[in-house]
Amino acid sequence: MIIxxxxxxxxxxxxxxxxxxxxxxxxxxxxKYIKPKGIYKLFKKASVEVTAAVDEENSYTDGKKMLSEIKKINDNSVSTSAPVNPSLAKKEVLAVKKEENPLFSNPNIIIEPEEEEKKNESETAIEQRLNELQYLLEAQMKVKKETDSLEREQEEKTxxxxxxxxxxxxxxxxxxxxxxxxAAQLIKEIEKGLNADASVDNILSTVYQKIILKIGQPKPIExxxxxxxxxxxxxxxGVxxxxxxxxxxxxxxxxxxxKIAMVTSDTYRIAAVEQLRTYANILGVPVKVVYTETEMEDVKREFTGYDIVLIDTAGxxxxxxxxxxxxxxxxxxIPKEEREVYLVxxxxxxxxxxxxxAKTYEEITDYNLIFTKLDESDCIGNLFNIKMATGVPLSYTTWGQNVPDDIGQIDAQNIAKKLLGGNR
Incomplete structure (x- = not known):
């Protein structure tokens, strides 16, 4: 059988x-219906492939007919005594066939089967390699596309x-x-150094540390x-x-x-002097009342040798x-090098x-900050705001009337936690 x-x-x-x-x-x-693949689809149309078979015995039918035609051509074109050139006869027969059968004009008809088969095999091998290359490229592109898509999705989620x-x-x-x-300034600063894959804890920690740095170290009385x-x-x-x-x-x-001494110039508020004297008596420290700046010179001379002289001023x-x-x-x-001022x-x-x-006292003198009555406020954002607005050191905070308790140095960590909603 021939297939x-x-x-x-x-x-x-x-x-x-x-x-x-x-x-x-x-x-x-x-x-089989064949659609071009790979680079062939750019210039090659779809085609149909038919697989046909015939018994070898039947395949000689047309061959016998062709030999008969060759014999007739030979009889008509040359004398019986003249030798027949098989090659020439074959060419003439093919020429006749081409004229008689319009299918010979179709370039798809195989004239030399063995050579055509070799040619087809070569073309098929090349096409197969190109298709394999195309499949590989397409697979790589698909993987890259999927990877890029996953990365984009991950980035978007992050x-x-x-x-x-x-x-x-x-x-x-x-x-x-x-x-x-x-708040916007703080967020902008942390976004600059924030990793794309930062966790929630990482982000919170970054903000927490940034607030602590901005509040800074306390400036207590030394x-x-x-x-x-x-x-x-x-x-x-009243503060x-x-x-x-x-x-x-x-x-x-x-x-x-x-070694402590106390001074008050708050002669305007009722019982202010008596209040300070009561505290001074409990602590066993001297107290003096002044009315003018001239009297401060006497105070300076009187209390020379003391470590700290605390001066209460009128509101x-x-x-x-x-x-x-x-x-x-x-x-x-009092000379600048010998004094410190705390704005309460x-x-x-x-x-x-x-x-x-804060602006008014900036025009008067340099100062440090003390915040009182933290127990009377649910929010402490103003501590951070004033620190940011003035840039001056924070010193103490108070949260009640108990003496000597209810006072402490500024705790930047505690403030940061409260600003972020913790430890209320």
Missing amino acids: KKFQAATENEAIMLAKNELGKDAIVMNI ESKNEACIKLISEKLIQNEVDELY VEEGKTKFIYFVGST GKTTTIAKIAASLKLKRKA RSHHNEAQKEDIKRLIEA LSATTKYKDLLEI
Whole structure:
């Protein structure tokens, strides 16, 4: 049996090719529709491949007919005595066949089967290699596309997670009355150094550390051997200056064994002098009342040799220019290198008013900050706001009336936790 494959543009053409070559007894065994793949699809159309078979006995039918025709041509074109050139005869027969059978004009008809088969095999091998290469490239592109897609999805998820976490942190800061300007500034700074795959704990830790760094180290009152320090406490009426002085005096005397003296110029508030004298008597420290800056010179001479002299000033309105001048003269009565000033602010005061008070005292002198009444406020964002707005050191915080308790140095870690919603 002879089995061969034939390709043509349509099924009928492929079958006709098979019948013409193998004879009318050829049987179609398989029909395959071929779509070009790889780079061939750019310039090659789809085709039909027909697999046909015929018994070898039947395949000689057309061959006998061809020999008969060759014999007739030879009889008509040459004498019987003349030798016949087989090669020439074959060419002439093929020429006749080509004229008689229009299928010979079809370039798909195989004239030399063996050579054509070799050619087809070579082309098939090349096409197979190209297709394999194309499949490989397509597979690689598919894998890359899937990988890129997964990476994009992961990045989007990471960005979405980070954005949600940062947004929540920002909302919590603002909820705790951190000014939106400083909250946005804080978030912007941490976003710059934030890894794309940062965890929620990592983000929170970064914000926590950033807040601590911005609050900075506390600036408490230090005792220096052989030097007398004059410590002024200034601020508005009712912020708790006198009670704060008593707490600090008790801490310095009991814990540091410092030699303490007290001075008050708050002669405007009823019982202010008596309140300070009561604390002084309990602690066993001297107290002196002054009315003018001139009297501060006498205080300086009298208390030379003491470690710390704590000076309570009268509450003054930051809107009253005359009162501002009184405070300025009282402070400047002591040389700058011998004095320190602490501005006492209440955590319950509105942020706008705190800014005005801080600005007013900046015009008078350099100062450190003390915040009182933390127990009377649910939010401590103003501590952070004023620190950011002024840049001056934070020193102490107070949270009650108990003397010598309810006072401590600024705890940046505790403030950061509270600003982020913890340890309330």
